[in-house]
Amino acid sequence: MEKTSSYNRILVFAFATLFLISGILSAQVLEKPTTVWTAACASASFNSFDVSFRWNPPLVDSDNEFVLELSDANGNFGSPTELVRLDDKNNDFNFDFTFSVPNNVRGENYKLRVRSTSPAKTSPATDSYPMHFFNFSSPLLISQDGSGNIPSGGTIQACGGGSVTLAPHNIPNASTYSYNWYRSGTLLSEKSESITVNSTGMYYVELDYGSVCSGSANTLSNTIEISNGSSLGIALNGSSDVSLCPGDSHVLEANVSGMGLNYTWYKDGSVISGPTVDANTFSIDTSISGFEGNYEVEIDGASACLERSAPVTIRSLGNFEVTRQNEENIVLLPSQTKTLTTTTTATTPTYQWFKDGSPITDATNSTLEINETGVYFARVTENGGGCSASPLDSEKTTIVSPDSFEFVVDYVGSYTSCQNTDVTLSLSAINAVSGSSAKTDVTTELQSSFSYQWSHNNSNVNGETSKTITISNFENNGTYKLDGVLDGFNASSNNLTVTLSTNKVLEITANGTVLCEGADPIVFNSSESLGDETFEWLKDGSTIDSSSESITATDVGVYQLIINTHDCPIISNEVTIRTFDESLLSLDKPQELIIIEGETETVTASGAESYQWFDANNNLLGTQDFYNFELEGEFLLVANFGNCTSNKVITVTYRDTFSIPNVITANGDGINDLWVLPNTYSRNQDVVITIYDERGRQVFSQSNYENNWPQSTTSFNKQNMVFYYKVTKGGESLKQGTITVIQ
Structure with missing residues (x-):
């Protein structure tokens, strides 16, 4: 920079620089959006919120749109959600957005910002807001295990110090919410949809919609009291496994009776009777289809805790099933045997195996070893109980000789084309294929019997004769296949394409x-x-x-x-x-800086890549992002943004040491005609000066006071008058007192 001895030169330099980049320094400024609300608690019945927004000229382009965007739940704008887009506010410098909270929003730290499209600019983000959409806003209902059975009186006794699990039963997709569980008014740490407790107390829950919105969602549940009780050892008398014929009579009986307890009977986990007082027996109706199942009884009452018995299995002798456990089609290799298996629900079954429709001698077990091709099945007969049923045949199994083999090869571990720098390929399966194209996995039996050869782009790879191959050079990219030979059979695999990254870093x-x-x-x-x-x-x-x-x-x-x-x-x-945007350069202190003589005030700049601080004589004072001011004068900050430059002039003055005057002589002689304040209070945009007459009426109020009262047009109806003043900043009173005006 050219040096000069005159401060006027430095101003000329500053204004010349400003002129050269005037198209940039006069760019639009999008201010921080504001709201009158502190949390957005939305539901299907109420979901409308206003956001106020201001921006400063010059005008935006005619095709500009203002977009209101929402951050993620952590306040990040990596993938913002567009809430509102307006194209009719390009001449309106102060307007409101009205938006609805998306129904997937739940969190405490959402932020808002406004973006313009032409020119492309973004406002500062708002402070964090709690935002929640109430997908569910009705009182929750809780019960044991979420069964829907709320106990009479709302009390559950935990048997013998055991635990009880509580869960809501009236909310869809319960696991997608966070919850606030309480015990006797104390918030617990559990946040899931269920809670397992073994401590006595009054338990209830609400949906966790955050610190502000939870209370307005109206989801507080009923209360369940957990108390301690002693186990009575409830059980069902008799065998735990009972087989019945249709029409047979059978009564289940609990081992506890005559105590005025409530009995609830269950079949396969669902209530089939009760709760009923003293109903300690239950008759099974075997005349209806599907009476078989697992039966339990549950008791509760004043003299007993809630307790359920072990199940008793009831089977139907006249109704049983037969299930084939092996594959439908099996390829049988030369000199190989296979085992066929069938299972049944019959109580006392007998088996007979068939091959190609004819019974096999001495084949009367649930399993059968075979070494011949053919079609096999097992016939099962129920021989127990007082009722009879027709024999049932298992599904058929077809045994064939292999026509060919095929290999299946795959990538080992994670592989992504053009991302991996190496990859291993391996044999994953060997299938024996019959003439009808039926396949049988014979990997375990034959993987050690085959001879192998890998090929690359249809050419054999020297030395690669195992079940795996590793490629670690992108120059070997291409198509790979595995071939094999066994006793005259030739097998080939599917093709795998390998495309490795070049592993070069491009910058x-x-x-x-x-x-x-x-x-x-x-x-x-x-x-x-x-x-x-x-x-x-x-x-x-x-x-x-x-x-x-x-x-x-x-x-x-x-x-x-x-x-x-x-x-x-x-x-x-x-x-x-x-x-480039002038707002990129910011200072942490005002450009009109007032300091105490003999002390130091530090001004820190931010946003640029490098900085230069000059005095009024163009002397370079420093190149850091801060400078310590201790003398009065005019200073220039030159900030560099790559190829761009921005300047700020900083004026430093000493703080006045005189007090606020309480007497002025407004007689026009040029001496003490005006009420002059120390520079701590004058010419400060944030400080408001207000003057009242002796009756308390406001006669003057001004921010950025320029020591200009009383003005030439001010008239006084007395020779000596007393006025009252108040100095405020941000609504807080700094000074107050009287002013006597003598003419």
């Missing part, structure tokens, strides 16, 4: 990232030579150049380079070019 660099008028152009270069490569320069995902080894950025956007010479593209880092 693009630029001599700046901020675009401004009058500055040097921003030029991109690549870390790799592009002379023999096929490549694409991209901006915002679209190709802009495929022939130049370096490019010049003329527009804002995200730039990237892709080299396509190899099987896998090499993708560079992204570099974002943005438009």
Whole structure:
């Protein structure tokens, strides 16, 4: 910078710089959105919220749209949600957005921001807000195990110090919510849809819609009292496994009776009777279809805790099933045996195996070893109980000789094309294939019997004769297959394509990232030579150049380079070019700085890449992001954003040491005619000066007071008058007192 002895020169330099980049420094400023609400608690019946927004001229482009965006639950805008888009506010500098909370929003730290599309700018984000959409906003109902059975009186006794699980039973998709569980008014740590407890107390729950919204959702549940009780050892008398014929009579009886207890009977976990007082027996109706199952009884009452018996299994002798346990089609290898298996629910079964429709001598077990082709099944007869039923045949099994074999090969572990730098391929299955194309997995039996050979692009790979192969060089990309030989059988696998990354790191660099008028152009270069490569320069995902080894950025956007010479593209880092904005440079202190003589005040700048601090004589004072001011004067900060520059003039004055005067002589002689305040209070936009007459009427009020009262037009109806003043900042009173005006 050229040095000069005059402060006027430094101002000329500053204004010249401002003029050169005036199109940038006068850019629009989007202010931080504001709200009158502190939390957004939304539901299907109420979901409308207003956000106030201001922006400063110049005007935006005619095709501009203002977009209100919502962060994620942690306040991050990596993938913002668009709430509202307005295209009719381009001449309105102060307006409101009205939006609805999306029905998947639940969290305590959401933020809002506003984005303009032309020019592309983004406002500061709001402070964090709790936001919750009430997908469920009715009182919860809780019961033991979420069964829906709320005990009479709302009390459950935990037997013998055991535990009880409580859960809501009237909310869909219960596991997708967070909950607040309480015991006798104390919030517990459990947040899931169920809670298992063994401590006495009054338990209830509500949906956790955050610190503000939970109470307004109206989801507080009924209360269940957990008390301690002693186990009576409830059980069902007799055998735990009973077989009955249709029409047989059978009564289940509990071992506890005559105590005035409630009895609830269950079949396969569902209530079939009760709760009924003293109903300690239950008659099974065997005349209806499906009477078989597992039966239990549950008791509760004043003299007993809630307790359920072990199940008793009831079977139907006249109704049984036969199930084949092996594959429907099996390929039988030479000199190989296979085992066929069938199971049944019959109580006392007998078996007879058949081959090709004829019974097999002495084949009367549930399993059968075979070594011949054919069609097999087992016939099962029920021989127990007082009722009879027709024999049942199992499903048929077809045994055939192999016509051929096939290999199945697959990638070992995780593999992604153009991401892995190495990969291992391996044999995963050997299938024996019959003439009808039926397949049988014979991997275990034959994987050690085959001879193997890997091929690459239809050519054998020397030395690769095992079940696996590892490829670790991208130059060996291509198609791989495994072949094998066994006793005259030739087997081949499916093809696997291997496309490994080149493992090269491609980096693009630029001599700046901020675009401004009058500055040097921003030029991109690549870390790799592009002379023999096929490549694409991209901006915002679209190709802009495929022939130049370096490019010049003329527009804002995200730039990237892709080299396509190899099987896998090499993708560079992204570099974002943005438009220069005066708001990028900020100071933590006002530019009109008042300091106490003899003390030091530090001003810190932020947002730029480098800084230079100059005094009024253009002397360089420092190059850090801060400077310690201890003298009066005019100073210049020059901040660099790559190729762009922004300046700020800082005026430093000593704080006045005189007190607020309480007497002025407004007689026009030029001496003490005006009420002059110390610079701590005058010319400060945040400080308001208010003056009242002797009757308490306001006669003057001004922020950024310029020591200009009384004004020339002010008239006084007395020679000596007393006024009252108040000095406030942000609504807080700093000083107050009287002013006597003598004429």
